[in-house]
Amino acid sequence: MTIVQYLHVLRRQWLVVLLLAALGTGAAYAYTDRQVRTYSATTEMFVGITGENQDSVMQMSQGSTFIQQRIKSYADVVTSPSVLEKVSAAYGVPISAGQISVTAPADTVLLDITVTDTDPKRAAVIANGIADKFPDYVSQLEKLPQQESSPVRLSVVESATESSTPVAPRVPLNLALGLLVGLGLGIGAAVLRDALNTSVSSISDIEKLTGAVPLGVVPFDASTSKQPLVDSDEHGARAEAFRTLRTNLQFADVDSPPRVIVVTSPLPDEGKSTSACNLALTLALGGARVVLVDGDLRKPSVGRYLGISSGAGLTTVLAGRHDLRDVVTVYGRDTLAVLPSGPTPPNPSELLGSQQMADLLATLAEHYDVVVVDAPPLLPVTDAAVLAAAADGAVLVLRHGKTRKEDANRALQALAAVNAKLLGSVLNFAPKKKNRSGYDGYGYGYGYGNVSQAKPLPQIVRSAAVTLPEPESTPAPTP
Structure with a gap:
């Protein structure tokens, strides 16, 4: 890296x-x-020679060299039991060799004796006590037999004082x-x-997987579960994200703009149904003639999000029970046309992969500018791959922090296996400053979790002219 x-x-x-x-x-x-707080006290001593022995000492060790040679030994002797016992007995304080450190600065005849103790007063007493008793002990050690006194003299340069600041x-x-x-x-x-993070968590992750940056990045909004559609706040961040997606889709294939777009995801609970609804709504608000097809025949969600009935729709048209003109519902004063899913069939994959489905998509593409199909997830079932193969391309919705890179790659392979074109991807639930929360449950199979019912589309004063006979508008129930 x-x-x-x-x-x-x-x-x-x-x-x-x-x-x-x-x-x-x-x-x-x-x-x-x-x-435990410990305090230190330091006394400094000067080591020299007496005046009456200066000549003999100079002859014996060449002057001050004698002291410098001996001072290391003096530093070791300070912590000897003989010295410490005398100090302890004289001042009535307990002493251990571990409390005392002695240093002799290089090229000097000074001894720095430092005592540490949990009591700052006791530390000063011990240091000064050593300075008081140690010279007599050195004099006894250095006293020559033929002399009455020791040639070595130790004197205190600086006495130890009580410290108020702990050293440890x-x-x-x-x-x-x-x-x-x-x-x-x-x-x-x-x-x-x-x-170790295997989830899609950045635009760069998507670029590595798909070879291109996502067509749109939809931010997370805590109110999404209550109001999944962007019509309630056309100036919000999510609405702007879908407008960006709408614009980028126009450049997905300049030579052959996609007319039939399948919206899918690798796995459930990644926001592909809300993305399909909002993409279709945003395209319609931009002036295009759009029909939204609920192609998720296992867990139809479009009807619930838009507040319309799915009693008749795609499945009844494919089964020949209803004519397409009878089941297409127009909302928002002809702004958006919707083809509900219809009753749940026992053979969704066969219906979606049939020639009737391909013909139906072709028919819709003739009468509308854009056909948006909400398809099931790619990995649990083959429905989305079948739909993508019959469409102009697919938009893959990936959820930030939830969709695994391995699953996204398998979804891309599923599209490639049927020669379906990937128009681009959408990074959904991208984090914002607000706390992230889970999207409505999508327990895949034949049954799914509950989906929040959205408010009906507003009465937008814009007409989406269609060549299909205009059916009666079904009033949206109050949420």
């Missing part, structure tokens, strides 16, 4: 990164808060480390989550 791809992943998975960064910082804070735990450092660890885990989790 390139840096740009990583940035795209982080942008899509920013919530995961932010959550783990917050958890890392919170864990660091909780750990820090449980640690180091809160800013711990929080910074927790944040960095959380960010690292967040970035790793984001990349892994994106790699």
Whole structure:
């Protein structure tokens, strides 16, 4: 992956990164808060030689080199039990060697003695106590047999003072480390989550699958389940998305504009029926003569969305029980013509793949500018593939975050297997700032879940002239 791809992943998975960064910082804070506060006190001592022994010492070790050679040993002796026991007995404080650290700055004759303790006052007392007792102990160690006093002299340069600021735990450092660890885990989790994500979640995913960007991107709207049609808000984001889809369809095939369009999806519950209704309605509002055919004979939804009866329709026409003129219903003052599904047949695939169905589509294409067919999903049954083969092309509806890439690819293969033309795709339920919610259930088979009944189409003052005899308009029931 390139840096740009990583940035795209982080942008899509920013919530995961932010959550783990917050958890890392919170864990660091909780750990820090449980640690015991410790304080330090430091005393500094100067190591030199006495004046009366300066000449002999200079002869023996060339002056100050003697002290620099010995000072490392003095640093080790500070924490010896002999010294600590004397300090503990004299000042009445418990001492352990682990509390004391001694450093000797390079090229100096200084000793820095640092004592840490949970009590800042006790730390200062121990440090000053060592500074008081340690010189006598060194004098005993360095005293030569022929001399009355030691040639080594230790004096306090700076006494230890009580500190009010703990040296541990180091809160800013711990929080910074927790944040960095959380960010690292967040970035790793984001990349892994994106790699394991098999659903269509971006325009680039669709472009990789189909070889082209989607014809339209329909944003998610929380009110879709109550009002799936865009006629209620012609200035909303969803209405604008379908107008964009309408425009892009005009350029899907400039040499041979599609007249019969099948709208389908890989699986149920991806919004193909609402997309078919809204596409047909948007085309009709644009001035085209449009007929919407409910070709989903297993779970007809168009009638329920538009609030019309499906007692007679496509199946009764194909069975020869009704004439096409008798079942086509006009809505919105002749704005949109609708051919309902009719009763559910026992052999949907055979009916949709029959010559009668092909002839019916051809007849409709002669009398209308555009024929939009709501077809079943491609993968559960073969109905949509059969319809797409008889049409000018298919529009594949993919649901953001739900349609798997594997299913979308299988749907494309199903269309290719019958030499059906893919006009383009639609990314449905694209996320917005509002919370996402599920689309109405679509339990496929012969029975499906309930579909919300939409409001009837408004009385739009525009006439869609058709050459078929105009049937009586069926009044839409009040939702």
